[in-house]
Amino acid sequence: MSSAAPTTAVPPDRLATVLGRRYRVAGTPVELGRGAWSVAYAFDAAPSDGATSGSALAEPGAGEPVRPLVARIGRHLDDFAKDAMAGGFWDQTLPVPAVLSVDEWAPGEYLAVSQRRSGVFLEELGGAGWNQVLDQVLTALDTLQRRDPATDLRRTPATAAGPGVALDVDAAAVGLGRSYPEYLLSVGDDPPAGRLAGWRDRLRHSPIGEHSLRTGIDRLRRGVAAVGGDIEVGWVHSDLINRNVLVDPGGGAPRLRAVFDWGCMFVGDRLYDLAWLEFWTPWTPGLASIDLRARAREHFARNGIQVSAFDERLRLCCLHIGLAHLAYNAFTGNVVNLRGSQDRLATYL
Structure with missing residues (x-):
């Protein structure tokens, strides 16, 4: 059994295009790091509800606020399901970032988008x-x-x-x-x-x-x-x-x-x-x-x-x-x- 992280690099423009189906992406996603089971990318998006229309990017306008998000790609959907459930645990004493969406990235691979925090x-x-x-x-x-x-x-x-x-x-x-x-x-x-x-x-x-x-x-x-x-x-x-x-x-x-x-x-x-x-x-x-x-x-x-x-x-x-x-x-x-x-x-x- 191989690592569950994608075995080849993900072209940033392709990732931005796929993310653009749900989010108004600002700029180009940047790889944050690779774990045993997934690879993570940072990107920013303008606040919006639901998917954007079509697959084209809809970048925020000048001066429009953006929210920091993280996209992860991996083969284990059960990991992302646990993250989605844990997002409901949020408490002032237990700050769990919410998982906003999970989609199929490729056959047997999934793309999860969560809130991104710094520290x-x-x-x-x-x-x-x-x-x-x-x-x-x-x-x-x-x-x-x-x-x-x-x-x-x-x-x-x-x-x-x-x-x-x-x-x-x-x-x-x-x-x-x-x-x-x-x-x-x-x-x-x-x-x-x-x-x-x-x-x-x-x-x-x-x-x-x-x-x-x-x-x-x-x-x-x-x-x-x-x-x-x-x-x-x-x-x-x-x-x-x-x-x-x-x-x-x-x-x-x-x-x-x-x-x-x-x-x-x-x-x-x-x-x-x-x-x-x-x-x-x-x-x-x-x-x-x-x-x-x-x-x-x-x-x-x-x-x-x-x-x-x-x-x-x-x-x-x-x-x-x-x-x-x-x-x-x-x-x-x-x-x-x-x-x-x-x-x-x-x-x-």
């Missing part, structure tokens, strides 16, 4: 910035956990969908319909139709082999049995440290600006996103001086949130993150990151 990425903050913004991040996660996933899945997103584009999120794919322990323990599965299909064989033939995977799954299984299955679950973003959270550093008082790219979201332990920050701390220098566990405990106590078996649950989350990234890095063939994930996983065994 610095969360992982780029120094220690002082992290110290100031961490409580905002924890509050955003509280807001996320208060949502009811079953209700969210039944709502129709306020996103314009092109012909043949269904923005339905598969409940089973996000962990509903089975218990959270079952979800955790499925981390070693390699279904033939999965996004990372074939990863176990690639891991088996990689320089590190399967020993860490087998050891980690055994430790995870014993930990799940010890903690038990009575864990309250809710939405988990599961990709916060990957250029998916923007912070406005304005005036020395950082403010959470946007949380986006919800393609990895699932229903799980409220501690999972906290564990995500902890697991990736060695790659996030600004977190080095922050005691994440102490800060989280203080936050929960201050807000009357009861969290049982805190350390044990956090460890299970970190084990799962490490194991999942053995799978991901084996699939992508990135040996450096594979070894890094193995080493970090070892600290939780």
